[in-house]
Amino acid sequence: xxxxxxxxxxxxxxxxxxxxxxxxxxxxxxxxxxxxxxxxxxxxxxxxxxxxxxxxxxxxxxxxxxxxxxxxxxxxxxxxxxxxxxxxxxxxxxxxxxxxxxxxxxxxxxxxxxxxxxxxxxxxxxxxxxxxxxxxxxxxxxxxxxxxxxxxxxxxxxxxxxxxxxxxxxxxxxxxxxxxxxxxxxxxxxxxxxxxxxxxxxxxxxxxxxxxxxxxxxxxxxxxxxxxxxxxxxxxxxxxxxxxxxxxxxxxxxxxxxxxxxxxxxxxxxxxxxxxxxxxxxxxxxxxxxxxxxxxxxxxxxxxxxxxxxxxxxxxxxxxxxxxxxxxxxxxxxxxxxxxxxxxxxxxxxxxxxxxxxxxxx
Numbered sequence: 001x002x003x004x005x006x007x008x009x010x011x012x013x014x015x016x017x018x019x020x021x022x023x024x025x026x027x028x029x030x031x032x033x034x035x036x037x038x039x040x041x042x043x044x045x046x047x048x049x050x051x052x053x054x055x056x057x058x059x060x061x062x063x064x065x066x067x068x069x070x071x072x073x074x075x076x077x078x079x080x081x082x083x084x085x086x087x088x089x090x091x092x093x094x095x096x097x098x099x100x101x102x103x104x105x106x107x108x109x110x111x112x113x114x115x116x117x118x119x120x121x122x123x124x125x126x127x128x129x130x131x132x133x134x135x136x137x138x139x140x141x142x143x144x145x146x147x148x149x150x151x152x153x154x155x156x157x158x159x160x161x162x163x164x165x166x167x168x169x170x171x172x173x174x175x176x177x178x179x180x181x182x183x184x185x186x187x188x189x190x191x192x193x194x195x196x197x198x199x200x201x202x203x204x205x206x207x208x209x210x211x212x213x214x215x216x217x218x219x220x221x222x223x224x225x226x227x228x229x230x231x232x233x234x235x236x237x238x239x240x241x242x243x244x245x246x247x248x249x250x251x252x253x254x255x256x257x258x259x260x261x262x263x264x265x266x267x268x269x270x271x272x273x274x275x276x277x278x279x280x281x282x283x284x285x286x287x288x289x290x291x292x293x294x295x296x297x298x299x300x301x302x303x304x305x306x307x308x309x310x311x312x313x314x315x316x317x318x319x320x321x322x323x324x325x326x327x328x329x330x331x332x333x334x335x336x337x338x339x340x341x342x343x344x345x346x347x348x349x350x351x352x353x354x355x356x357x358x359x360x361x362x
Contacts, residue, residue: 137270
């Protein structure tokens with residue numbers, strides 16, 4: 001059986017999850033890997049057959065997406081070329097972790113594409129949503145990487161096809177300790193903004209993993225470090241708590257390790273707003289931004305002994321076995337609006353394009 005596993009390379013969560021899924025898929029058949037996107041900091045230690053630019057976004061430094069940089073780096077003509085060039089018809093099974101090139105190639109060629117992602121769970125009607133509706137955000141989650149069937153991961157099993165998070169074996173086997181420091185991962189904020197706010201918290205040691213710095217340096221009680229998978233995991237396992245964006249993998253692994261957790265969802269990012277809503281229901285504190293007015297909440301969190309019980313069993317191989325049994329070698333005779341969405345992308349104006357790309361972070 002020939003399998004194509006397509007991974008979204010924008011953000012680190014998809015790549016981190018793939019590290020555990022790939023060895024399982026390799027046991028099930030002849031596996032090829034596709035990755036698209038330009039913003040991941042975590043390496044994937046497996047041979048990549050297809051490496052595409054895809055449709056990516058650029059992190060800003062004020063809590064959101066840099067739309068100007070994102071638009072400048074986007075190349076829709078190249079995206080269509082990548083979609084048309086991908087031979088999805090050669091595979092018995094195509095699995096997409098919110099990856100657009102493979103999804104649209106399958107849709108265009110009437111090929112089944114199975115979604116295996118966090119986004120598949122987020123858009124489920126039974127998953128928690130923020131109070132403020134976001135029609136554009138919902139539309140992007142549904143149409144950015146269209147699939148014919150979905151298997152989703154979320155913080156809880158909100159529906160039949162939703163499963164608890166894939167926790168990396170490196171984290172499952174870890175022996176967490178408390179070395180009293182706090183680990184920070186806020187890629188949408190500049191180092192200067194993080195230092196300005198967190199340095200006010202006297203007596204607290206912060207280890208900040210920065211997307212904007214290539215070298216380590218120290219300012220007051222804050223250690224800035226470039227992103228490295230091994231260094232981050234070491235800090236993560238031994239910290240007293242995690243301050244991060246409202247992505248999926250980092251909060252999930254923090255809860256698994258029974259670490260204190262505080263999240264700041266990215267501005268204008270619907271998926272993270274949904275994650276924040278789910279985490280808040282579980283008892284995780286959420287703040288809107290890294291501003292001084294939120295320091296009392298940060299200080300209260302530092303002073304509390306947060307304990308949130310979760311049950312994240314290791315069932316990844318069982319999920320994949322079920323996926324393969326159900327979908328391998330099956331193609332679609334008809335998918336609603338097959339191919340219709342691709343030409344309409346060409347008509348996007350810069351303003352609409354920027355608004356849509358705001359939603360694409362994890």
